[in-house]
Every structure is written in C-alpha cells, then in structure tokens.
Amino acid sequence: MALLRHLSRSVFLRSESLLAATTTRSTRQYHENVVQHYEKPSNVGSFDKNDPNVGTGLVGAPACGDVMKLQIKVDDDGNITDACFKTFGCGSAIASSSVATDWVKGKSIDEAVTIKNKDIAKHLSLPPVKLHCSMLAEDAIKAAVKDIKLKRSNAE
C-alpha cells in the first residue's frame, strides 16, 4: 500500500508539491477575518435541494480543485430567510462562502446578486492571488438565485 501510494503520488502529484508549498506559506499571511471565518464559519450545512423554497448554487474553481455549494431559503416575497454552504477548498474559499451566506440573509434575491466579490475580498483583506476564491462565492450566490428562479418559473 505504501509503495502504491508513493508511486501514484510520484506519477500524479508532482505539480501538487509546489502548490502545497505555496499554500503553506500563504496560510500564515491570512487576515484575522479570514482565520475567524475559517475556524468558526457561519452557516455551514445543507438544505433539502428538492425543497421548492430552496435555491442551490454549485460552482467550482478548477485551478485549485475547490468546490462550493451555497443554498438559500426564499420566502414567497423573494426574500432570503436563511442561507448555508458547504465548501471544500482553501481558507479563503471557506471564509468567502461564510461571509456570502451572512450577507445574503435578509436580502431579496435581486439584492443578493448585487454582492460583488470585490466587497467580500475587501472585507476579508484577501491578497490578489486569492481573489478568485471570493469570485467563487459571488458566482455561487448567482447560481443559487438562478436555481430558485428556475424552480419558481417551472412551478407556475
């Protein structure tokens, strides 16, 4: 098993060692807001995606292999009453989705899509190389809103 593991690592993951080194270095530079949201992320969880009042956004950042699921619960007036997320990715991606779910709550779905990744990045003081993590959150909100709109137009 150990040999197999070593072999497959050496064949597949050569590029990963460089990546890992970079990630380790940048971990120490995270802003405290990121660390807070990473260590105690708000709204981690899952809603039933078949619930007619739930919109689900599923997006990925292929460069880092991140995947983010963001879900919103929407009332009949189009207001977001609750939000949750499940993200597999770096600290910045998790912190960005945590912030995004905090911010969309209480907003209408039309307001929610105006949330810009730049604002999330600014709030978390993300460095330029991590901007795409906040973009993931912005796109996840948009995808979730698109999903609920589609559900509702199909229901009509």
Next chain:
Amino acid sequence: MRGSNNLSLILRTSRAILASDVLRQRVHSVPPRLTQAARVDVLVSRATHATPFLSAAHDFYRSYCDRTGTGGVNACWSCGSRRDVSTHFFCASCGVILPPSPESNYFEVLNMPPIYDVDQDDISTKLRTLQLQLHPDRFSSKSKEEQGMAENQSALVNEAVAVLRSPLRRAQYMLQGAGIEVGEGHEGTIEDPELLMEVMEQRMAIEEADGDEELRPMRQHNLQQLEESRKQVSAAFADGNVQEAAHETIRMQYLVKISDTILDKLSST
C-alpha cells in the same frame, strides 16, 4: 500493486500524433467566468492564426535566455555558428555548452514526439544521459558563464522531465501550448453540475469516513477514476479534440485533489 502496473502500462502505450494544426491555434483573452464548455468554445472559435507550437513555453525560454545574458540565442556564443533544434545543449561545431534554446518546448528538450502518451522509459533514459552530460563536475574547469549555462540547462531538463512524467502536468502543459489554461493560470469558475456534484459527494464521503478501512476502498475507486481519466485525456489528444482534453483535464485536477485529500487523511489516522 496491480494498480501501479496498469498505470505504467497505459503510460507506455503510444498513440497517434497530435493534430498539430489544432495545437497551433492562437487564443486571446477570454471572459473569465464562462462555464467551462462555453469557455473552451470561445477559446477554440477565436483560435485562428498559426503561432509556434507551445507558444507559452516559447516565451518562457525567451525570458529564460534573456536572464542568462548570453546575447544572441540563435547562434553559438563561442564560435558563432547557427544552432538549430537538434543542438539543445552543446554547439554542433565547437562543442561548447549552450544556453537553453528559445525554440524548444519540453518535448524537444528531451527529443521526444509531442504526444500525450509519452514513453516513460525513454524519459528516464534521457534524464540519466543528460544529467551526466550536464553534471557540474564536468564544468568545474570552465568559466562561470558556462557553469551557469550548464546549471540552467540542467534545471530545464529537470522541469521538462517533471512535467512530462506527470499525467496531469503533461496535459496542462499541452493545453497551455494550445492556448488553453486549465491549471494554476485558470482564474475563472465553472458550473459543471455533473462533475461538481460528484466531487462534492466524494469529498463529503471522505470527510465523514471513519478510519483507514473506509478510506481504502475510496482510494481504490479514486485510482480507477484517475486511470480512466488519463485514458480519456489521451484519447482526446489523439483525436486532436482539445475541447474534450481540456474538459477531462479539469476533471483530472479534481480527482487529484480528491486523491490528495484521501492520502492526507490516510496518513493522519
């Protein structure tokens, strides 16, 4: 062990040559946040004029050579005779060490055909031979500049070997040459429900897994998927279908990430 034998078997299988006209397509900047399929469509539809094969590598070498500060890159610095792609390392006329050639890509550095299914044994042989030829001991009596050139060449060989040995990096590199960035340079997001759903489910299963006994079957499954993915990438390149190759390489990136996660958890339990 059976898994790794299969891996090397696939690696040794040689396939048809890449449709080089597809690889020569030029690509301009693309709106970053299209879905992957749409993105690749744009990339390919914009691909028109021919540029040198693997232009990203080409640029890399140019800047690489500029840094060495040895002047003209197409002529031997010592005797002035013209160099061609067959003389990567030493001047064909006077035999001195040369700086890395701006004309070569990694396949040319190792003097191999530019196909996805590279011969792994051949890479090992080339590496051994070149390491001997470029070994610092052989340049101990030469000038500082020559020692520097040998070092740069040696670093380049190592990088070429590292990229061409890895199924993922090799695919990323070949796509880069076709103007499609799927690796670290890809800044966009994708909405590929089928792939992302699968990744999400697997990542959750790994997270919830309790101990090695539950992780080992996941590891096996992941290895099978990686092999399958490599076959797909290989077939796509062999068909000259860069869109499909890009799509499948992104899948492979996710699978490698899953592999990483499993291994991290395996070793920590």
